[in-house]
Amino acid sequence: MTKKELFQDDVFLFNTGEAQRAYLMMGCHKVEETGEYRFCVWAPNAKGVSVVGEFNDWDPDKNPMEPHEGGLFVAYVKEAKHGDMYKYLIHGYDGQDYYKADPFAFYSELRPGTASRVYDLADYDWTDEKFLKKRARTNLQRRPVSIYEMHLGSWRQHEDGSFFTYRETADELVPYLKKMGFTHVEVMPLTEHPFDGSWGYQVTGYYSITSRYGTPEDFMYMVDKLHEAGIGVILDWVPAHFPRDAHGLRRFDGTALFEHENPMQGEMPQWGTMLFNYGRPEVQSFLVSSAMFFMDVYHIDGMRIDAVSSMLYLNFCKEDGQYVPNKYGGTENLEAIAFLKKLNSVLLTNYPGIMMIAEESSAYPLVTKPPYDGGLGFTFKWDMGFMNDSLKYMETDHLFRKYKHNNLTFSMQYAFSENYILPFSHDEVVHGKHSMVDKMFGDYWQKFASLRAFYGYIFAHPGKKHLFMGDEFAQFIEWNFAKELDWFLLDYDSHRTMQTYMKKLNAFYQKHRAFYDIEDSWEGFDWITVDDKDNSVIAFMRISTPWRGKVQKIVSVTNFTPVVHYDYKIAMPTTGVLREILNSDDPSFGGSGVKNLPEIEVTADPFHGREASASITLPPLATVYFMFDEDQTNRKQGD
Structure with a gap:
């Protein structure tokens, strides 16, 4: 990295929404030829910005940042070193001072701290070249896909309740997934977030792998080991909304920078969060580059985009009078639709063979069709209808299931309209919904028998497969993010044999082409x-x-x-x-x-x-x- 590499073309791309790797310019980077660190932040309406941190005793007078074209502020700091904590002190347009984390930081202070860290991403010695070459040649529509969704902090924990690190998780997760026969692991968001109870879905650091479980290099190790075992890694990613935390993106320079100024466009009252302004070019550059960052740096094999419906519809979770219609008077968010098309086009062009997954619960058309055919360009869409209908059926008394038979057959009316994943995710085993096995109607034996029958039905049905951790051995209580899964249940025959069945079912699915060869x-x-x-x-x-x-x-x-x-x-x-x-x-x-x-x-x-x-x-x-x-x-x- 050198000083002269910063400006003009890169700034132009960032300001026009066409940057795909804005992280190479923005944030904190070491200038190799001088040993300084360059700090660059977008705050176009700020009256002034300083970078403060451990390297200057948090003194705003020591490292004021110079304004630059494109709404950027830049500073070079000789005293900064790898690992130092820092923030930007922004004298906002509104006259207030804001201590903000770096939106482009590669690493962050462990919560409850909120500072960013100066961090030189190591030149990790990857061993997955063969895996990545194979991935680029793979047509996932014609291959078996069985996804194991997990929350890293509650899959395994130490006896004292502390988290496993990325490396510790990898050393246990890789042989487990290999034994169980899952083709992919989907990890709930690992981008930095302040509140454990958000499960990672309220993000403050869109380029920062969470420090809860270790360093960026530790996460690289985890991905590399999974690739070594032939297992793809999908990361949940949240471009729909962000939290109101003071150190985050909200009113970043004293104005609505990442969000809309109008609260009816910029806020999600039901969630208490802020909505991105997808029509702003710099926001597009910020988000597209974040997704590319995880592909470039961490070799991620796919992303599941959370809450796509909330992006597509201006009136999502809002009543009349609580939203601003689009220019045609409709409820579709035209800017968000254009953004999603751009996002998928950029990622799938740069990385053929990855999967882009939409968690989309409405009947919005052509989600998995290419943009040149009017689609959004996703690889797969979650089939929420199949999930809801089939679970309602399984919860029904055997005597009365004949009155809900359509719950099982209706899915085939639309099964080939999109490329579907059949999702049984964490959302189905929390908030009083019961665990998968406890949803099943009947006595103890019937619950387990019903779950085995249900899994067999799912694996034969068109669509890729998706289970949440613990479902494979019939975790009996609901998922609790604060404690590890009840692995002790494997000491009991009913749970151990359920795990055996799931291992057999995954192996059968991958072995028999009839179950995955033609899904469209x-x-x-x-x-x-x-x-x-x-x-x-x-x-x-x-x-x-x-x-x-x-x-x-x-x-x-x-x-x-x-x-x-x-x-x-x-x-x-x-x-x-x-x-x-x-x-x-x-x-x-x-x-x-x-x-x-x-x-x-x-x-x-x-x-x-x-x-x-x-x-x-x-x-x-x-x-x-x-x-x-x-x-x-x-x-x-x-x-």
């Missing part, structure tokens, strides 16, 4: 039993594209009642043989052991408009997978 059309899905609401049975076939001359076909059947169905007849497209290949009622998973014969003949006995049928046994509260081998005479040329 009816060519990969065929209803077998869709309307048997009286027995609460769902059956469908998943179908792959031809590979080595063979099309893989797997029939998934779920019995959502505790009643065993013997000689249950299902319609089939042609004659052949069904072979049971996975049964959630297997005793090794905690089931009752009801199973099928090794081979079941599919005969030329017409049923429900199909030319063939078979009679199978359905265990209680169970999902069973069958491999379907057609008779050779039935196979089409080229299959």
Whole structure:
């Protein structure tokens, strides 16, 4: 870094919203040729700015910053050294003095402290080149994706309740995820945040990896180790809103700089937070560069964008009269929509093979379509409808599920309109919603059986998979961010066998192409039993594209009642043989052991408009997978 590298082109890009790596100019950087540190901050309406810190005894008179074009202030400090704490003392446009953390700081003081730190990001010796090259060639739509979502501070803790570091987490997490068969880990926000109880979703440091769990190099180690095991890393990222904390972005220079001046545009009353002004070019540069920073510096493999619906709609969580309509009189946030298109285009162009995930709960169209086709450009969208409908069904008494059968079938009405992830996230196991296993209706055994059946149904259904930590071994109480998961439950058979089942289910999913090969059309899905609401049975076939001359076909059947169905007849497209290949009622998973014969003949006995049928046994509260081998005479040329 040299002094002459700072200005003109970089400033122009920042001020016009086109900067993709503004972090190379802004913030604190060492000037190698002089040994000084250069501090650069955007405060266009400030009357004056000083950088204060441990290097000058927090004296604002020692290092005043010089105003520069583009609303920037710059200072060079010879006394600063790596690790020093600092802030900007901003004499605001409103005449008030503000001590602000550096919006572009790479590292921060451990909370409750709020200072930034002078930090030279180490030239970490990465070992993931092979992984990154493979990632760039991967089409995730045609690959298995099974995501393990986690909160770093409560996955594991020391006996005294202190956090595991990034390195300690990596050393336990990597072998665990490898054993369990998850393809990706999604980490709740690790950008710096002042309040543990926000779970990281109220960010003050958009370039600062949180100091709660160690240093930037420690986090690099964690990512590198996960890549070494072939596991991708997704980071939750929050460009929708930011907190009101005095040291943060709000009224940064005495004016509404990152947020709108009008409270109806710049505030989210329900959350008590501020909304970004996406129409301001510098805000676009700030946010796009933050996302790029985590790809560039930390080799992140994807981002889940939190609260996208709140960005898309001006009236999100607001009544009439509480928001300002767009220039056409509508409720769409046109600036936010343009920002999201830019964000996804920039990241996916620079880093093909990563995933950009929208947590979007409305029916906004074309979320996962490319911007050139009018879409937002995300790789995947959370299917919140599937999650809500299916959980409501599973919470219903077995006797009355027939009245909610549509909760299971409706998802296929829109399954191919977007590229979906089926999310069962932390939001579903907090605030009195109960844990996943405790949501299930029934007695103790039925709860576990129902959860196994439900997971089997989810993994067969079109869409990528997503579970929150603890769901894989049926954590019984709700998630508590202040304590670690109840790992002691694995001493009990019901939880240990649930974990065994999830390990088997992940392995099965990745091994069988029919479950992930075609997720965007009816060519990969065929209803077998869709309307048997009286027995609460769902059956469908998943179908792959031809590979080595063979099309893989797997029939998934779920019995959502505790009643065993013997000689249950299902319609089939042609004659052949069904072979049971996975049964959630297997005793090794905690089931009752009801199973099928090794081979079941599919005969030329017409049923429900199909030319063939078979009679199978359905265990209680169970999902069973069958491999379907057609008779050779039935196979089409080229299959």
